[in-house]
């Protein structure tokens with residue numbers, strides 16, 4: 373049975389480019405898979421997810437019977453995140469670019485998910501998480517496209533590729549980028565307003581198509 377895990381992380385609840393793309397994908401995917409399981413996690417909602425702390429970190433390396441109450445509570449949060457990933461065959465992530473990388477709540481979600489038991493086999497690149505499709509919808513105020521002046525400053529896609537590959541989720545990983553979302557706001561980017569509109573339209577089209585591939 374197909375199952376979609378949909379994660380958003382933009383702090384913008386209205387007018388978010390990444391949320392627009394993930395919503396387009398999710399709606400088309402759900403229409404194509406009626407009755408399929410669908411789980412939504414909004415990492416930007418208040419109190420959504422605490423950062424990984426010492427209790428949550430050491431709990432993974434201990435026998436659960438010896439967890440302190442604090443470790444048990446934090447471990448339950450991590451187990452829930454893992455369970456949502458294991459239950460999905462498609463993982464959709466909205467990932468705006470913040471300060472050349474990803475929003476801290478999304479980083480926190482990754483820190484909770486990544487644990488030694490999921491490190492990919494160095495030979496096969498596979499882990500217990502492998503076999504899942506991952507689609508990441510990014511949104512960037514500027515452009516980091518290959519060949520552009522800021523391409524080398526993209527610590528978003530390379531980081532996500534690296535860490536998801538590290539836990540065996542790199543085999544079926546694709547990106548849909550919406551770029552130049554701030555072209556109409558930042559005067560220096562004004563010459564690129566039209567490119568931003570085209571990028572957004574292309575991303576929405578790509579999301580609708582990817583959902584029914």
Ligand SMILES: Cc1cc2nc3c(=O)[nH]c(=O)nc-3n(C[C@H](O)[C@H](O)[C@H](O)COP(=O)(O)O)c2cc1C
Nearest residue numbers: 382388389390468469470471472511512513514553
């Ligand atoms: C805290 C913060 C940091 C940002 N840092 C960058 C950046 O480093 N590079 C960039 O191109 N845009 C940056 N932006 C702009 C966002 O990437 C852009 O507005 C994007 O559309 C946000 O995604 P959203 O539309 O889904 O909310 C930043 C925005 C915020 C709020």
